[in-house]
Each structure stands twice: as C-alpha cells, then as structure tokens.
Amino acid sequence: MSRRRAIVGAALVLVLGGGAVAAWQVYERRHPPDVHGSASVEFVPGDVPEPRPRRARLAALTWPTYGFDDRRLRYAPGVRLRPPFRRIWMFRGRVLLEFPPAVADGRPYLPTFDGRFYALDGATGKPIWRHDSGRCAWASPALARGVLYQTFLNRSRNCDARTSSLGGELDAFDAASGRVRWRAPLGPSESSPLVADGLVFVGDWTGAVRAIDARTGGRRWAFRTGGPVKGSLALGGGRVFVGSYDGHVYALDARTGRLAWRASGQARLGGAGSFYSTPAVAYGRVYIGSTDGKVYSFGALSGKLRWSYGTGGYVYSSPAVWRRLVLAGSYDHSFYALDAATGALRWRFQANGPISGSATVLDGIVYFSTLAERTYALDARTGRLLWTFPDGKYSPVVSDGRRLYLVGYTRLYGLEPAR
Numbered sequence: 493m494s495r496r497r498a499i500v501g502a503a504l505v506l507v508l509g510g511g512a513v514a515a516w517q518v519y520e521r522r523h524p525p526d527v528h529g530s531a532s533v534e535f536v537p538g539d540v541p542e543p544r545p546r547r548a549r550l551a552a553l554t555w556p557t558y559g560f561d562d563r564r565l566r567y568a569p570g571v572r573l574r575p576p577f578r579r580i581w582m583f584r585g586r587v588l589l590e591f592p593p594a595v596a597d598g599r600p601y602l603p604t605f606d607g608r609f610y611a612l613d614g615a616t617g618k619p620i621w622r623h624d625s626g627r628c629a630w631a632s633p634a635l636a637r638g639v640l641y642q643t644f645l646n647r648s649r650n651c652d653a654r655t656s657s658l659g660g661e662l663d664a665f666d667a668a669s670g671r672v673r674w675r676a677p678l679g680p681s682e683s684s685p686l687v688a689d690g691l692v693f694v695g696d697w698t699g700a701v702r703a704i705d706a707r708t709g710g711r712r713w714a715f716r717t718g719g720p721v722k723g724s725l726a727l728g729g730g731r732v733f734v735g736s737y738d739g740h741v742y743a744l745d746a747r748t749g750r751l752a753w754r755a756s757g758q759a760r761l762g763g764a765g766s767f768y769s770t771p772a773v774a775y776g777r778v779y780i781g782s783t784d785g786k787v788y789s790f791g792a793l794s795g796k797l798r799w800s801y802g803t804g805g806y807v808y809s810s811p812a813v814w815r816r817l818v819l820a821g822s823y824d825h826s827f828y829a830l831d832a833a834t835g836a837l838r839w840r841f842q843a844n845g846p847i848s849g850s851a852t853v854l855d856g857i858v859y860f861s862t863l864a865e866r867t868y869a870l871d872a873r874t875g876r877l878l879w880t881f882p883d884g885k886y887s888p889v890v891s892d893g894r895r896l897y898l899v900g901y902t903r904l905y906g907l908e909p910a911r
Contacts, residue, residue, distance in 0.1 A: 524758040526786075529799030531833035534791035536776035540565070540813070553893030555595040558632035558684035559810065559850070560890075562727040563773040566812035566819075567853040571891050574855055575869050575879030577907035580895070581617035583610075585902050588885075590849075591632040591684065592899045594640070595892045596667065601640055602904060603629035609642060611670060614895060617906050621670035627651075627661065630682035631724070634692070636706065639673065640665040641692050643681040651680070662694055662704060674709035678702065684724040684770070686732070688746070693732050695721025701734055701742070703749060713749035717742060719766070723810070728773030728792055735767025735780055741788075743778075743795060753795030757782045770810040770850070772818075775832055779818050781807030787820055787828070789835060799835030803828060810850040810887075812858065814872055819858050821847025827860055827868070829875060839875035843868060849886030854896075859889040865901050881905075 529535075559566045585604050593600035598614040607625035612618065627644035628651035634641045644661045645651045660680040664673040679696030686693040691712060692704045697720040703712040719738030726733045731743045731752055743752040757765050765784025772779045777798060778790045783806045789798045805823030812819040817838060818830045823846040829838040845864025852859045858872040861884030869879040883900030890897050896907040 523802065524760050526802050526835065527758070527797055527800045528836070529789060529831075529834040534776055534794060534796070534798060535833045537816070539776050540774045553595075553891065554597075554635070555593075555890045555892060556636065557594060557634040557686065558591065558724055558887075559726070559770065559772070560852075562686060562688050563813075564724070564726040564770055564810065565772055565774060565814070566810070566851060567814045568891060568893075571854045571893050573891060573893075573896055573909055574857065576910045577879075577881075577896055577898075578910040579905055580615075580908055581906040583612060583617040583904040583906075585904060587902060589899050589902060589904060590630055590886050592887050592890045593897060593904070594633045594635045595890055595897065596635050598892060598894075599667075600890075600897050600904065601633050601635065601667070603631065603633060603642060605630065607644060609633075609665070609670075611667070612904070614892060614897075614906065617904070623665065623670050623672070625661075625663070631684040634685040634687045635667060636687040638667050639706070640667050641685040641687060641706070643678065643683055643685060643694055643696075645680040645682060660696060662692065662709070664706075664709060676704050676709040676711070682722055686725045686727060688727050691746070693725045693727070693746070695723070695725065695734055695736075697722070699736060699738070701725065701732075701744065701749070703746070715742070715744055715749045715751070722768050723770040726771045726773045726778075728778075731792070733771045733773060733778050733792070735769060735771060735782075737766040737768070739764035739766055741767060741771065741778065741780060741790060741795075743792070755790050755795040755797065757784050757786060757788055758797070758800060760784060768808045769820075772811045772813045774813040775816070777832065779811045779813060779832070781809050781811060781820055781822075783807070785822065785824075787811065787818065787830060787835070789818070789832075801828070801830050801835045801837070805846065806848075808848045809860075812851040812853050814853040814858070817872065819851050819853065819872065821849075821851065821860050821862075823847065825862070827851070827858075827870070827875075829872070841868070841870055841875045841877070849888065852887070852889045854889065854891055861885050861888040861899075867898060
C-alpha cells in the first residue's frame with residue numbers, strides 16, 4: 493500500500509511539474525523575455541551632440557513639427573523655462589485637443605478633434621485666423637518656409653475606419669493668412685506631417701506611406717505597408733522610419749521610397765503587437781513603443797533588434813530621447829526612463845492613470861499627461877516630481893522659449909514661469 497501511494501505521489505508530482513513547465517512555456521510565449529542591449533553594437537553616442545546651455549531668445553524659438561525636429565526627439569535645446577508656472581490665458585477648444593500645436597513667431601497653430609484649425613496669438617490666446625475643414629483632425633501640423641501642412645481624416649461624423657472610402661487630405665496653408673494653397677488626397681490620416689528636402693511625408697489608414705511635393709501637392713512616391721499607419725514618420729540618415737498596424741517597423745529611402753529594411757517586435761503567442769507610436773531616431777538607433785507592452789530599439793542601418801523592455805501595458809507613447817535616456821509612458825500607469833544603449837531601467841515613476849500620449853523634455857524636465865487628465869513635470873535625470881497641472885490627456889507641452897503651451901483635454905493654456 494505504501495509503495496502504491498509513493499508511486500501515485502511521484503506520478504502526481506510529475507504531472508504537476510509538467511503542468512508548471514507547460515504553464516511557464518505558455519507564459520514565456522505570451523511574454524517573451526526582454527532583450528538586453530550593448531553600447532558597443534550599432535550605437536553611436538556622438539550622433540546626437542549635446543548643445544551647450546544657452547538662453548533662448550524671447551519668442552524666437554520655432555516649434556515646427558510634432559516632436560520638435562525631423563528625428564522626433566521631443567527635446568528642444570536652449571529653452572530655459574522651469575515650473576511652477578502661472579496661467580496667462582486659456583483657449584477653449586470645446587472638443588478634444590489630442591495633439592499639440594506647432595509654434596512660430598509667437599503663434600501656436602492648433603487643430604481640433606472636429607477639424608477646426610486655428611492660428612492663435614501666443615500672448616493672449618485669441619484667434620488670428622480660423623479654417624473649418626469639415627473633417628476631423630487628429631494630428632499636429634508641420635511648418636516650413638511660411639507654409640503649414642495639416643492632415644485630415646474623412647468626413648464621417650465619427651471619423652471611424654468604416655468610412656475610409658470617403659478619404660482624407662493633406663492641406664497646405666499660408667501661415668500668415670490661413671489661405672489654402674493646395675489639397676492632396678489621402679486615405680484618412682492621423683499622421684503628423686514630416687517636411688524635409690522639399691517633400692512632405694505622411695501615412696494613412698489604408699497602410700500607405702507617401703512623399704508629396706511640398707510646393708505643388710503632387711505625389712513623388714508611395715509605399716504600401718500591410719496595415720493602417722496611424723503614427724508619424726521620423727527621418728534620419730536619408731531614411732524615413734514608420735510603424736504600422738501590421739506589426740512591423742519600416743525603413744524607407746527618403747528620396748525614392750525604396751524599402752531598406754522591415755523589422756518586427758518579438759514573436760509571442762497570440763500574434764505580434766501593433767505600432768501606433770511614432771519612432772524617434774538617435775544614436776544610430778530607432779526607438780518605438782508597441783501595443784505588446786514593450787519599448788523597442790532597432791539598429792537604424794540594419795533593422796536588427798538591439799534591445800526590448802517590457803512594461804505592464806500598451807505603449808502608444810512615442811519615446812522622447814534626451815542625454816542617452818529613452819523616455820516613454822505605458823498604459824500600466826508608469827512612466828519609464830531607459831538607457832538608450834542597453835534598455836536598462838534608469839528610473840520609473842507611478843502616475844495616476846494610463847499614459848497614452850508622448851512626453852516633451854525642456855530644460856532638463858520631462859512633461860507627460862495621463863488619461864486621468866493630469867500633467868506631470870519630472871526631473872528627467874532622476875524621475876523626481878517637480879510640478880503637476882490639473883489638466884492634460886495626451887501630448888501636453890510645447891514652447892516658443894518664452895511661454896509654455898500646455899494642451900488640456902479641451903483647452904490650450906498659455907503659461908509663464910511664476911517666479
């Protein structure tokens with residue numbers, strides 16, 4: 493009898509052990525382990541030289557595009573603004589303001605969720621001109637040579653993908669007057685335009701990536717991905733980089749649209765994640781977040797995976813890059829600072845809600861908002877909390893060097909340092 497019990501017990505242990513191993517294998521397939529990177533493999537520290545500190549000329553800084561520059565680093569050098577701030581005006585958008593404005597000559601250029609497009613006086617917040625598109629606008633404008641470029645979705649009341657046949661647009665506006673110079677047809681687009689070398693680069697829900705002549709609106713080239721393109725493109729080393737909902741990141745020759753490489757996130761049970769996040773290009777790497785909960789680093793030349801870091805939720809947030817840190821939020825309510833070379837965690841901050849939008853770094857301070865409608869300002873080196881503001885939901889902050897423009901849920905605020 494005792495021998496039989498021993499045999500049964502041993503069999504039970506084997507079954508339980510086998511079940512544990514199988515469960516662990518399933519977990520590993522659903523949550524593949526992080527890839528740790530190296531500072532000696534396809535990492536170029538001098539690729540992003542750190543400028544010497546200087547005070548920006550008052551009202552002289554231009555914030556021309558989503559993420560500040562072509563690489564989408566979300567860091568504006570030279571700005572010397574620190575909290576606390578005081579409100580000098582408030583503009584009521586009446587609907588969701590999902591994306592931040594572009595700023596030039598003291599004017600914020602702001603699209604609204606329902607397709608109104610404003611030029612505002614940066615000193616007062618009052619409209620200078622207004623354009624009613626009759627469409628929906630879920631992207632920031634780009635400004636180059638006195639021309640504003642803005643993407644629009646379809647004319648659907650709900651702006652959803654089921655009405656994609658109605659199409660979207662890329663419109664070019666005279667920045668001074670708001671006059672429309674030209675319109676180019678697209679699929680519905682929430683891709684913030686990228687302007688470089690006489691071309692405007694955008695993606696759309698049909699999966700297309702297009703290069704459009706900045707002067708005429710004529711198409712130069714088009715490339716088709718396997719899923720909707722909802723993020724924006726970044727530029728570096730003569731290539732444009734973009735993520736797609738087909739689970740891949742693409743590197744395309746900026747002049748011809750020819751594919752240089754295609755990469756994907758780590759394979760897992762249930763399928764790969766999608767890329768809504770807009771990539772940032774720095775240090776010879778491409779940094780991007782995924783709905784599989786990870787932040788990825790790919791080699792800009794090779795497309796090879798250089799590191800991955802898993803959070804506890806979706807990463808819609810587009811990374812900011814500052815002084816060898818990659819800064820991004822997650823739906824797990826946490827904001828992360830990761831080593832740009834290795835992906836190692838430098839610090840983590842627990843916020844009051846999911847983080848969907850992207851961060852901005854100004855004067856060594858990183859700003860981000862949560863879906864619980866609060867904006868945080870942290871010391872970018874340490875993650876120490878410096879200031880909060882009771883509004884904001886997505887990508888909250890841009891600046892012209894004199895004022896901070898903070899995007900709330902339905903309001904835009906003009907702020908100045910309180911001291």
